[in-house]
Amino acid sequence: MTERSEADEQRPDAGGQRLTTRETAERLGVKPETVYAYVSRGQLSSSRAPGGRGSTFDAAEVEALARRTGRREPPSATGEPAVRTGITLIADDRYYFRGVDATELATRHTYEEVAEWLWTGELRPGVRFTAPAQTVAAARRAVGALPVHCGSTDRLRVAVVAAAAADPLRFDLSREAVLGGARSLIPALVAALPTAGGDDGAGAHDVDLSPDPGYGAGAAAPGGPATAVGLARQLWPKLTARKPDEPSLAALDTALALLIDHDLAASTLAARVAASARAHPYAVVSAGLGVLEGPLHGAASGLAHRMLAEVLERGGAAPVVADHLRAGRRVPGLGHRLYTGEDPRARTLFDLLARIPQAGPALAAARDVVATTARDRTLHANVDLALAVLSVASDMPAEAGETVFAIARTAGWIAHALEEYGERPLRMRPSGHYTGPRPPQPLPSLTPCD
Known part of the structure; x- marks a missing residue:
């Protein structure tokens, strides 16, 4: 039963719910022969592929088995650590969100809509994120206590901690709770930033949030996605005192959508490590922000x-x-x-x-x-x-790009956290390659103080 045919090389079900023998083996991190051993022991069920050649397996059953057995990650071609993910693919000088060209998504849909696609695999036209008043108030108070010279990433890190403290349900890692928290955290981060040219920490009320004539929620404006209402319009006055125009808002909104995710960048890997330890989503975002500030990444x-x-x-x-x-x-x-x-x-x-x-x-x-x-x-x-x-x-300060990057990537970190919460806990635990002195070594002698 270990013989594989052409039917094993193609997915027989367009909905993606059935896996071939090869795909099942890859997801479990085992050889095809071991897959059939699981079948013989009753740990996995199989069905014949159309035409009677090869076997197929239920994807949900395979994932459940992978979590029970501790699925191994395959090594990459370069020998670097590899992590299975169904979020972003980068190939042939293009990149894709859940199989869809990311640049097309970003130019046709708002940031919030692309975030929902990344989180759920569903497009929700006109979706908007809102934050509870108490979360915004807590974040603004915390950010307002910082020294004036602090940068935007400092403020965002503090705002995340404040938002976490205001959420007693932050330890609920169910999918519904994580998504609900994410939809309120992102606008809370924006609201916590001070208005450009001001010091009040307010902002969203400084901009007309009513829909512009001729553009309904989710409708595409000329030259970009709808930005009449949404996160881009709320973020704009935090970045510059210049009055926004629709083409500039469209560019900002598209930038946010383009930057949501980019495979396992350094900050995303840090976020996944935190999620692997079952840190709550706010802590996951904090881990990502900590790495993002480096000059080779978000800065x-x-x-x-x-x-x-x-x-x-x-x-x-x-x-x-x-x-x-x-x-x-x-x-x-x-x-x-x-x-x-x-x-x-x-x-x-x-x-x-x-x-x-x-x-x-x-x-x-x-x-x-x-x-x-x-x-x-x-x-x-x-x-x-x-x-x-x-x-x-747009007369923005030099750190504006880092702010846009951080706000945008928050949605990506949440997407990776959701994915990681479904994996075996603490699986991201590499072994150190020790290069220090071989034991046993004598106890160090005390150096006298001057």
Whole structure:
């Protein structure tokens, strides 16, 4: 019964509820022969595939067995740790959310709608996230107590802790409870940020949240998704004192949707490790925010922002690029280890920014940077450079891109937490490769104080 046929290589059920022998073996982390051993011991049931060749297995039953037996993760082709996930796929210079092109989702649907797709696999047109008044009040009080010089990521970390303290049900890890908390946490984080040019920590009430004429909830506005009501419009006054226009709001909303997830980035891996230990969702988000602040991750757009501002000030990219190279620094906003060509997130945002007149100078500066560096070697623009164009063109501070990144990625961390909660607890426990002195060693002697 270990013989595999062509029927084993194809999924026989379009709904994805039946798995082939090969898929079952991969999900369990075993050989096909072991799959049939599970069948013979009554731990797994099988059915004949259409045409009578090969066997199929119920996906839910396979997942339940995997949790009981402690499914092993397959090694990656590069030898790096690999984690099974059904959320994001990056392949052939494109990326997909649950099998759907992520850039198409981001340009046709709002951030909230894409988040729901990532969480549930369902699109809910017109969905909007709201936060309880007591959660917003707690987050604002906590953030308001911080020193004035604190950055947005500092404020978001404190806001998450405050929101957690205000939620007595945060330890409920059921799917419904996690989703309910996520839908209130994200707008609470936005509401906790101070308004640009102000110090009151308010914000959503500073912007007209009523639907714009001609655009119903969930309807696509010209050049982007509907942003008449929603998180992008609430976030805008936290980033800049400039009055928003619909094309700029559409660009911000699309940026949020594009950045929701990007496979197992460093912050997402940290979030999954926390979820593996059964930390509650607020703690999962805190873990992600802690990693996001690094200059090689969420803070990278701030470096690109400062570079573009300097290019505009000096009238060209050549001297600015030369200064970076002379100092031994990488040119910000260029290159991505997962893409051989241009980052699809950058390409999508550049297309939207090209429709905004005031973005013209910053967009030209970004293209000048790309063209200047191309004289030596080809490095394509990444999403950090596109975020920098948006922030420079909209009179936002350098850290605005990091704020957008953090708010957007919160939904992705929640999606990964939901997935991880369904796995074996504490499975992300790598073994250390000890390189220190071999025992037994003598006790260290005390060093006398001066």
